[in-house]
Amino acid sequence: MRYLLLASHGKLAEGILDSTEMITGKHDNVFTISAYKHEEDDLNRQLESVMVQINHDDELIIVTDIFGGSVNNECMKLLDDTRIHLIAGLNLALVIELVTQMNFKITTDELIHTSIKNAKDAMLYCNQVIQDVPTNEDF
């Protein structure tokens, strides 16, 4: 089974899951970590508490808020574990892509590549986009 973990500095991860579920419905295979919110929070311990729920034949896709940030840096250290796939650049389009295709019979590599591509394509300067509206289609 595939699991998803959204991890961020502060509440971005839980906020994105909240927005995602408003759009796609509830998911029971998605975890979130909101790091460094409280003095006593320990990111490694938070990651461990997710990892103990992942079986040896499961996969975990981690999406962190920003490449080069400390949350992502910590997760990079987990990549020896072949069950883990790590993506940096958490955003709503990406998470929707991932959760809606997560149960499809495609490889995890393929799932991640398609999702990243589609999420990148969904980042747009609308003033420009509106100049270039697709033509009408018919059956």
Next chain:
Amino acid sequence: MIKLLRVDHRLLHGQVAFSWTQNLGADCILIANDDVPVNDLRKTTIKLAKPQGVKLVIKNIEDSIKALQSGATDKYKLFIVVESVADAQKLSEAYPAIEQVNLGGVKAKEGSRNISKAINLLPEEEKLVKKMIEKGVEVEIRQVPNDKKVLASTVI
């Protein structure tokens, strides 16, 4: 082949565009509405909300019925979205191959009754829903595909 007809006052937006199209495996979306074809801003916004790899056709109700009846839509896995219960009833009456109507969002109006989350019907709309049910159409309430289906007959 008609995958589903959905009633949603917001027509095509995140919820519809992503979850439903994906879940239904639809390859074509028909927006059947009398205002959108003549309202440029609305039309533009809807066109831009279209998921990739799916065809999007926008037609008024009369032309939608003509297209359905002509057989031009047969080769598609079609997902129809309308704005109101009245439009859904018109389409299903004219084209009985529509066997399932999903109520996804009907906003509250003066005199409407809340029958379920996000579904507010006027007395005349309740009548139209009953009329569809009598004709054998399954009318169900669900905002997103993962929600549990609630049959309209159990709440009106």
